[in-house]
Amino acid sequence: MTGRxxxxxxxxxxxxxxxxxxxxxxxxxTPLLPGDELDDESAAAAEAAELRESGFEAMIDATPLGLGRDVPALARVAAATGLRIVSATGAHRESHYRADHPLVALNEADLARRFTKDLRSRSGIVKAGIDYWKITRFSRRVLAAAASAHAEVSAPVMVHLEHGSAAHEVLDVLEADGVSADAVVLAHIDRNPDAVLHAELAARGAFLGYDGFARHREHPDSVVLDCLERAAHLGAENRLLVGGDVARRSRYRAYGGLPGLRYLGLRVVPRLIAMVGEDLSDRVLRRNPARLLARF
Incomplete structure (x- = not known):
């Protein structure tokens, strides 16, 4: 693996x-999750330490601008735990922001300048988001600004797909703006566990983010793992990534909840290795994310 x-x-x-x-x-x-704020540095450090102890050496913190993102605190957590942390810039889908949030009023050029400045400093990925089968005018501005920042810095682009929707459509938009699919990771693609679709997206070059583990009200972990295995057999093996996206105070052990960040390492990774073997697991856990992120 080359690059930084x-x-x-x-x-x-x-x-x-x-x-x-x-x-x-x-x-x-975020106003979408009242009472589930992640805003305590000591709790963040405790969870990061458990993630590290569960077998992960690095993580992407996918919180973009305007939602409590704290890069200096992330740096302190990284120093305290030994966990390598890649911070996101960018902006989420519009419903995560109050109507009067200043970020929502920024034009494409202003957004691009903010994203590019972060990427030249301590951020390693730029994030955008869409609603369920809907790319709003704000989301379209963010996608265009992310593309501009990518053109300046070559950083990868993460896109939140609500319930895994509109994956091809997002790639079409980004490609029209000059972002090759192989620089894009489609977050939450497993919320639509369609392995044939995933293989199509991988054939275009996109990375596929499987992060729906421990959401048993929607489906068991076996659905996500089975979809990942089938997508790999259909040709997506070099584009698969896994994450936890725990994202809520009520699901952090450090705040008194469950299952915590360690769930991915303790419960999911052993099943992944047993199911697909050491080589494919190493691609999913190490080689694929390194290729996505090595753009600097």
Whole structure:
């Protein structure tokens, strides 16, 4: 693996990244989740330490601008735990922001400048988001601004797909703006566990973010793992990533909830290895995320 990955503690060689949890949130405050704020640095450090102890050496903190993102605190957590943390810039889907939030009023050029400034500093990925089968005018501005920042800095782009919807459509928009699909990770694609669709998206070059574990009200972990295995057999093996996306105070052990960030390492990874073997597991956990992130 070649190239370097931008973390909150500085750039690291892609080959030194280790196992990567591609999607978590150590800090997040959003009006969509009242009472589930992640806003305590000591709790963030405790969860990060448990993730590290469960076998992960790195993670992407996928909280973008305006939602409690705290890069200096992420750097302190990284220093305290030894976990390599890649911070996101960008903006989420519009419903995560109050109507009077200043970020919502920014035009494409202003958004692009904010994203690019972060990527030149301590952020290693730019994030956008869409609603369920809907790309709003705000989301379209964010996608265009993310594309502009990518053109300046070559950073990868993460897109939140609500319930896994509109994946091809998002790739079409980004490709029209100059972002190759192989620089894009489609977050929550497993919320639509359609392995044939996933293989199609991988054939276009996109990375596929499987992060719906421990959501048993929707489906058991076996659905996500079975979909991942089938997608791999259909040709997506070099595009698969896994994450936890725990994202809520009520689901953090450090705040008194369950299952915590360690669930991915303790419960999911052993099943993944038993199901698909060491080589494919190493691609999913180490080699694929390193290739996505090694853009600097």
């Amino acid at each position: 990955v931008r973390t909150v503690a500085g750039d690291v060689a892609a080959g030194d990244l280790g196992r990567v949890d591609y999607h978590e949130h150590l800090f997040q405050v």
